[in-house]
Amino acid sequence: MSILERDFYARPTITVARELLGKKLVRQTGGAELSGVIIETEAYCGSEDSACHAHRGKTPRNAVMFGKPGVAYVYFTYGMHYMLNLVTEEEGNPCAVLVRALLPLSGRSEMQARRKKHGKELANGPAKLCQALAIDKSLNGWDLTLGQRLWVENHLRAAARDIISAPRIGIDYACEKDRQARWRFLIH
DNA sequence: AGCACGATCTGA
DNA sequence: CAGATCGTGCTA
8 A cells, every 4th residue: 555645635636636536545543444445526726716615715714725735624514514625736725625425445334334324325425425434623634644544545546538527516606617617527 | 793605415 | 495504704
C-alpha cells in the first residue's frame, strides 16, 4: 500500500477529482478498518466557483479549505448530514473535492451497522458515505497524509475512457456557468 | 437577535 | 414531493 502524499492533492482540483476515482479511501476507527474504492467525486474550484463554499470568502466553517492541501474538510448540512471533502491546490487557494460514493472493500458489515437505515446501498451519496465510515466534524482539518484515522491509498487508476463527467448535484443557487460545468466525475 | 436555506436522504 | 433538523452566514 502507498498513502497519497501532499503533492498528489497540491494540483489542479479537476485533475485530483478525476485521479481520485479508483483510489482506496480508508477509515480506521475503534479497531475496525473500513475501506472502499472511490467511484464518484465533485470538484469545487475556489473563489471563482459560485458553487464552492469559499466563493464568499473565508469563514469559520470553510477555513480548512484555505489551508494545506491533503486535509479533510468535513462540514455539516441540512441539519443532519456530514460531507467529506479533500482539500486541493496550493495553500491559500480554497478548493476541494467532494467524495460522493464508494464501493465498499473491507468492513462492509461495520458500515452496514453504522447506517441507520439498512438499505442495500451503503456509500452511494456523500451523506451515506460519511454515515457508513463514521465521519463527522471531529475529522474536519484532519491531515490525510498521516496514515491514521483517515487516508487515501493508491489502488486502481481509472482509465480516461471509463470516467464520465456530469454537472454537479444540489447547486441550484450557483450561477449558470458553474451549474453547467461538468465537474462531477464517475467511474463508468 | 432573527431568519432563510442548504454540495441530502427517505418514504409516501 | 414533503419532512426531518440545525449550523451557518447574512441582515439589521
